Every structure is written in structure tokens, then in C-alpha cells.
Amino acid sequence: MKVATFTTANGFRQWGVIDDETQTILGAADLEEAYFSFLPETLDELIREGDEGILQLASTLQKHRETPMAEPYRLSEVTLEAPLTMNKNVICVGKNYDEHIAEFDREKAAVPEHPIFFSKLPTSVIGPGKTIRLHEDTTSQVDYEGELAIIIGKRASHIPADEVYDHIFGYTIVNDVTARDLQKRHSQWLLGKSLDTFCPMGPAILIGDKQPKTFEIHTYVNDELRQAGSTADLIFDIPTLVSTLSRSITLEPGDVVATGTPAGVGMGFTPPRFLADDDKVSITISDIGTLENPVGR
Template identity: 45%
Template sequence: MRLVTYRRGRARPRVGAMVGEVVLDLAALAAALAREAGAARARPFPRTMLELIAGGTPALERAAAAVEHGRRLLEAHGVEGLVERGLGAPAGRVRLESPIPRPPRNVFCLGRNYREHAAERGAEAPAHPVFFTKVPEAVLPPGGDIVYHACTRELDYEVELAVVIGAGGRDIPAARALRHVFGYTIVNDVTARDLQKRHGQWFKGKSLDTFCPMGPVLVTADEIPDPQTLAITLRVNGETRQASHTSKMIFPVAECIAVLSEGLTLLPGDVIATGTPEGVGAATGRLLRVGDRVEAEIERIGVLANRVVAP
């Protein structure tokens, strides 16, 4: 499934699924299914993506059933038939939020997880995964504006595959790590390079407001059984700046999860950004400017697009 968090007008965010260019309302479809089955009262459907993730296999199965019902109705009645029944809408009529608008805690990140990126930054490939975090308040939805804050003069981009944990755990063996994955999305690890250098670490320069664009969808793990098989690209104003493949990660997703979970309990809904390939602006001398349109793309997930604006 291609799950989304979306809004219609000023209504509260809802959990949906993208089918082509249509957004299905999963709560409404689950209720419709219950009525068809003769249930006097439908069980409440998860109100947020975090609730859906925390609901485990039963919640995911309900979501899958709702999506399948939506597909049948879409085929029988078309998108306007769904709109009339309050069960969905064309994607152009809704506003996508980040799949998880506010993660339960800091976003975990991997530094220098592609050998070519480490080399372009003048560093050796690390012998062990290098972790840092970004604050959850930095998360920005698809189409949101990346603010070029006054405290920086060196704004950069980094396209990354992001892993969302489904089943929590501690000391997770690498051989079982992918069983703990709920799904995958895209993160642009926006970075103030001068703050990075000034403070001697990565947290501050990567945690400014709007510095964690995430989305556009959360693809469930069953649709990406091997996360090391994906093309990963970033464009600025239509020009390709990064182009690589997740097979080139130094530490694959399963190993990242295993090492991170050593003595540290991962929770449902945790987000892990798995590092960026070569081609960042700090290496090429082509940093971001106000007005730039940035498109981060990962095969089988989609395109996360944002624009850089003045503060």
C-alpha cells in the first residue's frame, strides 16, 4: 500500500492510501465495509499514521481491506462516485502532509553511509554506522517551503531512503531486522553546512525548522521486500545533482537497524534516514539558493518536492 496522511480544507489530517491519482479515505471505507457486513457499530479506524503503525498486523489488515474495497468501488463508479460517497478524492483536491507529521521522537539518521559521499567530503568510509538525529519539529510536508534561515549561508540537500519501524524491539538481529520495518518513505536531510562546521557536530545544522522534508507516501514493506534495490536521485530546478542506488550503502538497512537497536529500544513509528549518496552541494560548490525547487526521488516510492524560500 501507498499510505498517506492528508487534509481536505481545514479538516483534521486523515489516514489515506494513494491508488493512482486518487486518495482513498481509509476510515470511511472501513466503516462502509462494516456496514455492508451488517455490523451495528464499526470499530474505530486508526485516526493517525502512528496509531495505524502501533495497531500492528490487525490494523494493517483492516487498512488493506479498506484499500481493496476502495479499488472495487473506483473501478465500478469512478472517482466521482467515490467523492459522492465521501470515500475518496482526486489527489489534486487534497493536501498531503508528511506520512508521519510529527514522529514520536527524534528522527534517527546515518552519516556517510555511501562510500562515494564519504570520499567527496574528504572522509574515510566509516568502520561502523555513524548515527545522529534531527528533531521531529523539523519535519516538513511535501510541497512545504524549506526556509533559508538567516543563521546560515550554506544550505544543502541530501536525498535519503527513510525506514519506518513497525514492530519495536531491542537487540534486533540483522537477519530479522526487516521484519521490524513497517514501510519506507523519502527524507531530504536539509543541512546548514556552516553550522555543522561551527558547532563541530551535525545536530544543530540539520535540525532547524523545515530541515526534514518527508514524504510523499509511506510504502508498506511488503511492496519493497528488499530496500537495497532502489534508484535514488535528487534534482534542483530539474537538473540532476545526485544519482545513485541503495545497493551502494556501506551498511544496508538491516544492519543499520541491528546496530542502532543494540541496547536501545526502537519504537513503532521511529524513523531512520539511511544516509545520502554523492553529489551534495558542499562537494560540488553548488549549494541551494532562495527560489530553488528541490525534488528528491526514490524508485517505487515517488517524488518529494519542496521549494527554498527566504525567512
């Protein structure tokens, strides 16, 4: 099942359930009104409700299948937004694919012994279709990084690796946009990663699968394939990442963890191929969809 936050043509914002086959989305507010079911107002609230919220959603969808009384919206007629209302940093992982490490340091290519964590500020988050700003007064080296992101579903600390999937609500896509010159200049990565608009997220959240899953990641710039990777090649897999984080940080429902990017970023080319005005970045991850954003001043 895929859920997303969207805005209708008349400006009403809600979340809903996507049907890929018909390219439509059923609004939660419309389902609630049609079937007198209590559904949360936002996806953030749905996550906090845990299994109870998912069961209520499933029950309402079953009623709709039996007696369709809510009219879905065509995806082409609504605007998809960032799925979550971000109140906390996005937790990110650096150097988590061998080939990505090699494209930055071809001589040494040292694989880290432990996961490298950093964060992006919530003010950097934007939704599908929103413009990635070049910030030309601040940086001249804006780069893209297509990534699978996981969304935590349960508050917990010290999660054993074999219990991690029980604590995951779902999966989405993040573009870890980076100002390479700021990243290098300031040593710590926060500033170069957190400029406004530097964290496109969406277009949807894939939920309902508590088992280990492999995702294929493809990043295009202006329809040219730049990145082709698989989460099967992660150096530190999802259980390792979440378990390691939870030993130091209490993870909460709605926390977003981006798992790292495969090879093919702009900095890895000779000469580098950074983003420019009027570029378009599209990231497709199997089963989730495509996150597409224009680039501009």
C-alpha cells in the same frame, strides 16, 4: 501499497491509500464510514496496531474493490502532509556512500568502520510542498541530502540482522537539509541538521514488502539532476543499521531511520552550490514517489 496523510480542500485531515494508476487517494475515514470498519485515525496509530491494523485495512480495501462505496479524492485536489506526527527525533546515518565520502574528503576518503549515527529534532519535520527556510540570520550554507528512510513497525531491541525486515513497517523519503557552516562550527551535527523546516518528509509510505529491496534515489534542484544513487551501494545496509541501533536503543513503532545520502550534495561541488531563495528541491525514490519542496526566506 502506499499510504499518506493528507488534508482536503475543506481542511479535514486524515490518511489514506494512494492509487498511482488513477492518481487518487482513498481516505481511511471515508472507508470506515462506508464499510463500518474500524480504522485508526492516524498513520501513527496504524503502525502501532501492527499486523492487526494492516489486516483490517486489507479487509476494508477488499470490500471496496467488491462494492465501491467510498469516493476517492484526486491527488491534485488535496494537500499531502508529512506522513507521521513526529514525537521523536529522526535517526540519521552519516557517510554511508563511498562517493559521498569522497566528495567531502578527496584525499583521505576514509570509510568508517562502524555506522555514524546522529539525529534531527522532530520540530524540523515538514511535509511535501512546504518551504525549506534559509534561516539567513543563522546560516549561509544550506544544503540538501536526498535519502531513503525506513519506518520501524515493531518495538524491539537487540534485533538480529536476519530479522530486521520483520520489524520494518515501510519506507519514505527524507531530505536531510543541512547548514554546513553550523555543522562544521559546532562539530556535533545536531544543530546544523535540526533548524526548523530542515527535514522534509513524504510524500507517502510504501508498505507491505518485508523482503530486501533496492531503491533508486534521484535529487533535482530546479530540475537539474544533482544526485543519482542506489541503496545497493550503501556501505552499511539496512539490516546492519537497524541491528546496530537496536543493540543500544529500544526501537519503537514509528521511529524513522534515514539511511544516508549519495554523492552530489551542494557542498561537493567546486565552488559549492548551496540552496538559494526560490530554488526547488525534488527527491524521487523508486516506488515511493517524489518529495518536492520550495526554498525561501
